[in-house]
Amino acid sequence: MEFRSLLAIISSLFVFATSTVNLLILAVILSRRRPFYHSCFFYVIYMVGIFIDLTSLVSSHLLALVPSKGIFIDVFLSSTTLGRIFLFFAWSTRACQGFTNFHIALNRVTAILSPFDHRKIWASTCVRGTCFLVQFGIGITIGVWAAKSDVYWSQTSHKSWYIQFVDTRSTHIFFRFVFGGISFLSTLTIVAYVVLLLHLRSQPVNSERHQRRGTRDGDMKNEQYMLHLAVCVCTLEILYYLMYSYAFVMNANFELDLETVYVWYFLVTDLYSGVPPFVLLIFSTPIREDVGRLLSRLLHRKRNTRTN
Template structure:
């Protein structure tokens, strides 16, 4: 396909990647396959949660699952931003569309890219706070997450990222063409870009410390309650169940905090110029980790939420429908 003259008028991007083209192709193809699979699974989960909320199904109508829907919106927004704003134009897909949109496309993409990163971090913290409230206020935590209070939590998740991301409009953006006849938007002011990385690193550090403290406390309280609140006879019968809950909580928190620490490490490497990461190298790794961060939640929900998994399988016809279970979502497990 012949490219319009406007494309060749774009400045050529300097290729600062040292990765072999075959390795890069394998990594990006794998990312794209995971993206397609994740979007399919996520849309099914969102559909099931919305339907369950409308039907007032007890197991899936708690504030926690409403927050999961809010987080799903951020994750889907992140994935679409990465591919519609970065990967597709980089691969040379739909060049006339991106050329028509011009520099405003680059500004909006970079704004969304930074917004979604903050919103993702805030979403994880809001969910962790929801689980923490179960421990601190076991008899009244439901009231804390009902009505306008729930909307405040969702607003914190979204507005924090949307407001912080406004700083990206202070940094001029220009479109470049790469060797694959693709389009790449880049910030022009490197000093301001490094400042963004420093601010983002501090924000992620504070958020990571909060998550570590929260999940360590949750894990400690869970073990303490299992030891002291049950009679010996009941304790012996529920020992295996308690171990499973502890394992699930530990696995879930390890994955969530681990991915966030990976992103924090990337920001530290970029901001402190450790390993001399170029901007292209940073974004290659960051986009992969960001995809992972946005993709893990549907799989965590599928693995750790028995009620959600059972409901979806019933609605898809893989499991026969049984009588409704009146119990609510376990306090300590997704």
């Protein structure tokens, strides 16, 4: 078995595992067991992010990985429609994921800099609505732009088929616009990330202050978990941005091999979209406990079904 085929199998198994974990987390957050999942905007942001990550993973595997392996190739090559649908989801979800990570970082920064006003700020329907309106408005616009660009199906030296942009002036304008937008958003995320790191360095001092003020241990631990989670998510965003920068700079004139571009795309997308739910399980004790209860309930129900 060649390396590319092995990588595709591992990627598919990872996507199945992370999709299962994502669905379990969604079931937990959407349940009414813990009201703060809905009142705490951090978890609302994460829930929306899970939907976006699932869309990104499913679309990349069904609409890009499948034709690359020659599966249903006649259906895909009959027109560029399925390829355009893939480009819409690939580019729109990427933009939306960037906003998700920025919202997470911003949410934690306000919790640090303005702890007394933090909940009031993020409980505002206007603030929440504006966040999601900007996120999905820009994401969908970029996705539509990508889908309406000039594209064609290209076969690589490895006999794989991928959708490819036509090398035109409008394509370069699109690339520059998206790269500029992602650079700006990533810069804001990095600034928020630096604030979070500086806070982590001063954590022992802050902990003493909290104890003097009589802050509950449970609340303080929950804040620390969400802070560490935000740092991990922001780190993923920065790493993905570095990969994106390399791809844009190196592939500005379509110099990179298309096969290489897509192999890296599948790898980075799987990690970027698949790691967050596992990070959430590691750092969020309530989520971990509730997912454990849900799994126990499902396994118990399955045993009862077999017995009956």
